[in-house]
Amino acid sequence: MDPISGLALGFSQVFQPYNLAFLFLGVILGLVVGVLPGLGGTSGIAILLPLTLFIHPNAAVMMLAGLYWGALYGGVITSILFNIPGEPWSAVLVFDGHPLAKLGRAGLALTTAFVSSLFAAFVSTLLFTFFAVPLAEFALNFGPPEIFAIMLMAFATFVGIGEGSSPLKTLVMIVAGFLLGAVGLDLVTGQPRLTFGTITLLTGFNFVPVTIGLFGIAELLVSAEEQAREQIEEIKARLGWHDLVAAVREVARRVWFLLGAVLMGFWVGVMPGTGATPASFLGYGMARQYSRNPERFGKGAIEGVMAPQAAADAAGIGSLLPMVTLGVPGSPTAAVIMAGLFMWGLIPGPKLFQERPDFVWGLVGSLYVGHLIGFILCILATPLLAAIMRVPYAILTPFIVMISILGAYAINNSLFDVWIVLIFGLVGYVLRKLKYPAAPLIVALVLGDPTESALRQTLIMGHGSPAILFSRPISGPLMAVAILLFMLPVIRSLVSRRRPQVQQAS
């Protein structure tokens, strides 16, 4: 199907009242989750995941993706008005957004962020629309070696350019995810594996309770720590027409620069493993590097709000592209959405375009519409959204815990899954404190079975030798990139060891 008729199908899906209602709900929930600092978009999607079992997959995917966009917008409000990041991907907005708000230009800072987001969304969704089909068609020719090489590259990205955590810890989390995924019946022989003779473990670990625990509950506990610290300050903002006009003017003046940030963000998003958070930091760095007066950064430079937000939004959309076309999520958030696809009985990957065009194009259509809904809601309701910050933590926490328990229980009607949420929440808190990244474990848990079966089929094709991975025209280069990425931390430490003075100075 060509992109134009695909889009027509997609919009006809989006504008069905049932789907539109869930998209709307998703965006609103995303805004709420985005504003709340204790709960991220990824956790929000994970907590909601089990409840999507009761609605149609087309509406479900729009709702979850809508939540992602809502959270991308909502995080902005908390960062700029309250000086605390509502979302990890909004953390950089604190640097310049809050100083702008303190200068009395909160309205401008907020609207500029929203306009940049909307601009980024439209450019990236266009890219998405026209790249998806060729990429999926290209991927149709992939055999097990290529699939395994791509999976390996996704994990190598985590290790090579992970977000500031030790490569060893990232690797541990990846293999821990693989092992959790391996529990249960073996894919090929049907033998029980790693079940230690119990019946409970025969069905394996479901990724939903693990995700809710590691993200949702662990995040709640981390924010409990922050309750011990000082109170927050708030700057009030009401957005008017003049802010919108001024913001559009600011964006229009820097449209080429912003386009650069969008393309960079989109690319970061498409790269498996990394998502909106690193993209926003890269966007900030890019803005400072190309600015004529970099000394204004940190004191309220409008580019410092624009570029990170545009890059983050572009990365969010970009991260869905490899998820839909290759079955490899581009970001942790996309990994959780992909877990949803498996749950609804869909297999992400190139065949999805042929088997369920309504689903894929409905999602693409919802990218446009969802962003527009988020933008309009933000412009109209920012003061209302900011008020959500005043919901007391003491009411919010038990509420979120009960929704998490409900979701975990509802998947299999089992109390075992509820315990999984709790245990992974507590363990996740300790791991988070020690800077073990949670995202690689989730991605590995979701991709564990496909990775293993690709590897086993590859080895069968190669009669037991992994050499086949390197000799095929597509998998060869992919393997080379993967190995390079795995080696990157080692190379980096060798380079810094050779120049010890430089490292000391920094």
Add this chain to the structure above:
Amino acid sequence: MHWSPTTRQMEVIIGVAFIGLALVVIRESLLLGAGWASIGPQPGMFPFISAAVMGLCGLGVCVQALNHGGGGRPFADPSEFREVLRVAAPMVLAVVLLPYLGFYLVTALYIGLFAAWYGRMRWYLVLPLGILIAVVAFYAFEQGFKVLLPKSILYGYILPF
């Protein structure tokens, strides 16, 4: 709490835990067979490789923690840690009570009591809120979505939930 671990001690504890886990899995996968058979790779191969990597990384984490200079900081600030315990303990209690009191009673009591105790809010304001949320949840899930959530031990005798 008299013993408050340092970050370095915690790093080593977690590292050793990963090594232990890896050893258990390696033993299991060798029992399953981690080599090559007529069907291709045996079921234990993939877990074996993963566990081997896990063990090596765990070892690496321990070595890094012991060599690193700045690991002597306390793992958690006492006042922060107290907050975490105050949030985590009721959470555990709620899950423990779930099979006995059922989802709806736990929801009402947990939200109401936690807000009153932890948030120091007036109990006659927050307990009704908890009950309200539980009632809404009951009608939404039990009646609307037809999801059967855990019931209390009094279910069928004197309570409809």
